[in-house]
Amino acid sequence: MKGPALLLAGVVLFSINDANSKLLSGHYGLGEVLFLRYAMLLPAFLLARTVRPGFGGPLSTRHPGLQALRACSMMVSAGGFFLGFRHVPLAEGYLFFFTAPLLTLGLSVLILGEVVARAAWAWCLLGFAGVLLAVAPKLGGLDAPLGGYLALLAATFAFAMNQTLNRKLRTEPGLVGVILWPSLLGLALFGPLAALDWSSPPPMELARMLGNGLLAGGAVVCTAAAFQHSDASRLAPWGFAALPVSVGLDLAIWGHWPDAAMLAGGAVVVFACLMSERARRRGLVQSIPAGKTWVPSAPSGSGVTVRTAESGKAP
Incomplete structure (x- = not known):
């Protein structure tokens, strides 16, 4: 249970980070909050690397272009979720986020050249129908948070792109590519x-902004460690713990309880994601040539590994 426990810790830290950002977004701009997040995350990572030389992996990369694209996708994701959560409850925002695996299917075909089973596509359509089910009652009103929904869609697509690039960069494991380079880009x-829209925060709120860096860094470390102890197929269902955690935070902080449409849509999205992943994995098993064995996702959560049955080594 060590892998699921670490993943749950990462989920809780990410959720607290998002709740803290949502609270801050009512008083401070996007640039200031995210700049201070990375202003804390970067020194914390460098300190960890000083205390433990080599922490996070090598600094060199054979794919600088892909690393840069991954860092850019992380910036769009961070900014989109910040803007989206400004207008939308946490649980509703996470409902959009849970469609990322479905978007990743399409990107895996376009970028990785993978073949996806037809059943997986059908479950994808059902998943997006679940999102529509949840938000449709709000779309007709004059106060519908359309800007928030668009920001969440952009952030979710960027996150799906990031996950696809993680699989493309699976030969370069470590935290350098997901903490160091994105932090430098975030500061730049x-x-x-932040300079254009700076608002001097009181000490407590400044501490909360800087704390976002520690929360985000801790969440990334916990999530990476989880995949070192369990494969992605076992951990995938545990990721949906973010939904009840976000509902609890919405209720505790803002007194917001999800309506029936949100709960029904959430159930549809979670079910569709799980069934889509199951269909995708069954399709991958069937497509592996004779004499090969299929091993579920690598410790980095970056996809599948095909090993020869004779030697047990990755080709």
């Missing part, structure tokens, strides 16, 4: 935005 990108 959000620094000028």
Whole structure:
């Protein structure tokens, strides 16, 4: 249970980070909050690397372009979720986020050249129908948070792109590519935005902004460690714990309880994601040539590994 426990810890840390960002978003701009997040995350990572040399993996990369694209997708994801959660409850935002595995299917075909089973596509359509079921009652009102929904869609697509690039970069494991380089880009990108819209926060709120960096860093470390102890097929269902955690935070902080449409849509999305992943894995098993064996996702959560039955080594 060590892998699921670490993943749950990561889910809780991510959820607290998002709740804290949502609270801050009512008073501070996107640039300031995210700049201070990375201003804390980068020194924390460098300190860990000083205390434990080599922490996070090698600095060199054979794919600088892909690393840069991954860092950019992380910036879009972070910014989109910040803007989306400003207008939308946490649980509703996570409902959009849970469609990321479905978007990843399409990207895996376009970018990785994978073949996806027809059943998986059918479950994808059902998953997006679940999102529509949840948000449809709100779309007709004048106060519908359309901007928030669009920001969440963009953030979810960027996250799906990030997950696809993680699989493309599975030969370069470690935290450098998901903490160090994105933190440097975050400082360069959000620094000028922060300067344009800077609002001097009191000490407690400044501490909360900096704390976001520690929360995000801790969540990434916990999630990476989880995949070192369990494969992705076992951990995938545990990721949906973010939904009840976000519902609890919505209720505890904002007194917001999800309506019936949200609960029904959430159930449809979770079910569709699980069934889509099952269909995808069955299709992968059937497509592996004779004399090969299929091993579920690598410890990095980056896809599948095909090993020869004779030697047990990855080709």
